[in-house]
Amino acid sequence: MSISTSPAAGAPAARRTSVGRAIESAARAHRSIPVLVVLAIIWTVFYSQNSAYLSFQNLTNLTLQIVTTAILALGVVFVLLVGEIDLSSAVLSGVCAAVAAGLTVNSGLPLPVGIAAGVVAGMAVTFVEAQVIMFGIPSLIVTLGGMVILQGLILVVLPPEFTVSVAGTPFAEIASTTIPAGSSYALAAAGTVAFVAYRLFQHRERLSTGASASVAAVVLPCVIVAAVLFGGVFTLTQQRGLPLPLLILTAMLLIAWYATTQTRYGIHLYAVGGDREAAQRAGIPVRRMVLYSFLVLGVCAAVAGMVDASRQLGVSVTSGSGPLMLNAIAAAVVGGTSLFGGRGSIWSALLGALVIGSINNGVQLLGLSTEVQYFATGSVLIVAVAIDVVLARGSLLPRRR
Known part of the structure; x- marks a missing residue:
């Protein structure tokens, strides 16, 4: 009896653990x-x-x-x-x-x-x-x-x-x-340049500590920020x-x-x-x-x-x-x-x-x-x-x- 019932008792615990891990991952995610x-x-x-x-x-x-x-x-x-x-x-x-x-x-x-x-x-x-x-x-x-x-x-x-x-x-x-509009686009350009400089600084800091850092992690956020800034200025x-x-x-x-x-x-x-x-x-x-x-x-x-x-x-x-x-x-x-x-x-x-x-x-x-x-x-x-x-x-x- 003990052999046959132990898997049934362990399965719910495993399921709860899996759900708990998923929730903890969601809490840490962006x-x-x-x-x-x-x-x-x-x-x-x-x-x-x-x-x-x-x-x-x-x-x-x-x-x-x-x-x-x-x-x-x-x-x-x-x-x-x-x-x-x-x-x-x-x-x-x-x-x-x-x-x-x-x-x-x-x-x-x-x-x-x-x-x-x-x-x-x-x-x-x-x-x-x-x-x-x-x-x-x-x-x-x-x-x-x-x-x-x-x-x-x-x-x-x-x-x-x-x-x-x-x-x-x-x-x-x-x-x-x-x-x-001219000044607005200038502000968008300045904001983009500042964000790119910040991401490059972070990238260099990671490399100096020996941590792995991909170029995509720098380029993709910069592209998104530039699109948001210039798209917002164009719209407004x-x-x-x-x-x-x-x-x-x-x-x-x-x-x-x-x-x-x-x-x-x-x-x-x-x-x-x-x-x-x-x-x-x-x-x-x-x-x-x-x-x-x-x-x-x-x-x-x-x-x-x-x-x-x-x-x-x-x-x-x-x-x-x-x-x-x-x-x-x-x-x-x-x-x-x-x-x-x-x-x-x-x-x-x-x-x-x-x-x-x-x-x-x-x-x-x-x-x-x-x-x-x-x-x-x-x-x-x-x-x-x-x-x-x-x-x-x-x-x-x-x-x-």
């Missing part, structure tokens, strides 16, 4: 690939329903629509990487925009002064939230309460009429400014030119990428998110890393709010409300950032914003009801979190309690 596949499917479906979906004009509109979500999602990524969460940054973006617009339009101060004041306001709020969180109160509760407080604060910051119009002011030029310059908000987003993504991948700060950031206790035993300043992440979120919220106010030509009590917070969190998670901390990439903010924005744009273009948009966004978020849970525990089955 998680942007499934996101790109989903994005391609979304574009194909909406294009089959309306050929105008992939027109130059609609792609330009899509780009402008996702900038605010992507910038805010970038800040959310930093907070998620250290294992925290924030629910107040969308409303905070409205408060920062109200501060900047009020000083620029109503008080007549120069635009740089208003922008600086908005950024300082965002950092001040997230600094206070981080201090309360480090005291031991869960970030979910702190930021939920902060969201309610900020909804009242925006009423205090706004003038008695509860609105600030920026139409016809320098503030409105933030969203309306475009880069001519068919209308008015390369939008300034897109350049702002690109600059913020590059700075964040460098900070998280090429500096000690980035190593500490992922270490804190991966295992906070182990990071603390290794001498990493955990509390300081959490504070830094929330300060970055404050900057991103301020910039997102000001870009959105410039695009909407005004600030009101509804600024930062609606689905913005949901879309920002969904963009970060759908793009591949883990809700459990320690896993994710800065570029997930952009990819996730593209997925969420593509759904919203397609629903609006087809004239579908708003509830379809919410159904689709919520479903994508749930699926993304479910995948993240499976990757985090390394099994398709829930753990036994």
Whole structure:
């Protein structure tokens, strides 16, 4: 009996081991690939329903629509990487925009002064939230309460009429400014050259350490980046030119990428998110890393709010409300950032914003009801979190309690 039953007992264990290995491999793999596949499917479906979906004009509109979500999602990524969460940054973006617009339009101060004041306001709020969180109160509760407080604060910051119009002011030029085609192609060429130089430097570093490195690993990414940059410039310059908000987003993504991948700060950031206790035993300043992440979120919220106010030509009590917070969190998670901390990439903010924005744009273009948009966004978020849970525990089955 023992001989006949042992294979049957060992087979399920072997199968579980094989599945576990596959899940671990997926967790280590580049998680942007499934996101790109989903994005391609979304574009194909909406294009089959309306050929105008992939027109130059609609792609330009899509780009402008996702900038605010992507910038805010970038800040959310930093907070998620250290294992925290924030629910107040969308409303905070409205408060920062109200501060900047009020000083620029109503008080007549120069635009740089208003922008600086908005950024300082965002950092001040997230600094206070981080201090309360480090005291031991869960970030979910702190930021939920902060969201309610900020909804009242925006009423205090706004003038008695509860609105600030920026139409016809320098503030409105933030969203309306475009880069001519010639300068846009020059920027694309500079970006391509910089990326090629970076990949060649990495290739040389690998060879110097004796590691194997193929030329294809250098050439293929460079070709892809060049195609994306020049293709994007070609598409966006068919209308008015390369939008300034897109350049702002690109600059913020590059700075964040460098900070998280090429500096000690980035190593500490992922270490804190991966295992906070182990990071603390290794001498990493955990509390300081959490504070830094929330300060970055404050900057991103301020910039997102000001870009959105410039695009909407005004600030009101509804600024930062609606689905913005949901879309920002969904963009970060759908793009591949883990809700459990320690896993994710800065570029997930952009990819996730593209997925969420593509759904919203397609629903609006087809004239579908708003509830379809919410159904689709919520479903994508749930699926993304479910995948993240499976990757985090390394099994398709829930753990036994």
